[in-house]
Amino acid sequence: MSRLNGRRAEATAHGEKVNVAILGAGSIANTMATTLVKMAADERYAGWIHPYAVAARDYGRAEDFRAKYGFDKAYGSYEELAEDPMVDLVYIATPHNFHAEQAILCLKAGRNVLVEKAFTANTAQARELLAVADETGLLATEAIWTRYQPSRRIINELIASGELGDVRAVRAELSYEPHGRDRITNPDLAGGALLDVGVYSLNFIDMAVGADHGRSVARFDTTMVPFDTGVDASNSTTLVYDDGLMAVATSSRAAASDRSGVICGTKGYAVVDNINNPLHVDVYGLDHEPVRRIDMPAQLTGYEYEVAAAANAILDGRGECPEMPRADTLRIMELMDEIRGRWGLVYPFER
Structure with a gap:
């Protein structure tokens, strides 16, 4: 279980924030990073959302990304990111075919996941991913931003x-x-x-x-x-x-x-x-x-709604977001x- 799951009252009392990490450093990852930085500077989100880490397959690329946006950590492998106990939510920002494998990696390491659309490449992968989310008791939700706006x-x-x-x-x-x-x-x-x-x-x-x-x-x-x-x-x-x-x-x-x-x-x-x-x-x-x-x-960028929804779900100990329940993901x-x-x-x- 992640360090903040189901601990809203305790986290609020201690001023803890939801640490958000980005897996991948491509174009959509840059949009999410911009969103997180804006959320951290916005009074509606600054008290509970923190841009924390980024991972790429090349450490130099990850470090350049970290420095550009002022994140705390950069990792040269996805495994290292998943193993960081301070990560509360991982945004999966890679091509569709990698989503299931990488989300499962994070879930098994105790990290909640917000997975960019399409959730996976096919339904079989989606069901496998969600089964692991059930086993771990963690959040796995799809980042279809229009569902949250x-x-x-x-x-x-x-x-x-x-x-x-x-x-x-x-x-x-x-x-x-x-x-x-x-x-x-x-x-x-x-x-x-x-x-x-x-x-x-x-x-x-x-x-x-x-x-x-x-x-x-x-x-x-x-x-x-x-x-x-x-x-x-x-x-x-x-x-x-x-x-x-x-x-x-x-x-x-x-x-x-x-x-x-x-x-x-x-x-x-x-x-x-x-x-x-x-x-x-x-x-x-x-x-x-x-x-x-x-x-x-x-809006800030439009991505802030999905981040806030995922963070709220984590703090409340829920495995899905009401804006994008698993049934909706699986139906599409x-x-x-x-x-x-x-x-x-x-x-x-x-x-």
């Missing part, structure tokens, strides 16, 4: 209010330009648009009209266009829910898009400016004239497995 509640409240009428169709689009990084196109790294950005399209739909509203997917159709390596460059999936609502999720790493989400009802529709980090929602009437704009609360992982199954896309390590 206030935008989720605000969008759900809009739909529940009836302002849009009966919602019958949704589309969610998230695509980015190709950036040449190997993790996007390499099947050995579980590459492809689906696990990289398509996971956000599916999660947006799940929150906006799916499981958050008691609906279940009844059937789906899907297609993709591959990179030369065989993983999906672009894809589209049409979901039909048990009450007939239709949703279309598209994603690509071959071209940029507007990243919008559109929720269509019998009285009007709403346009979410960016399903990957909503800043505002525009509501329109049946005449296509704007009715109002809903702005989202100001199973859907992505089924989608890849329709495509015939199997990663080399799955064979």
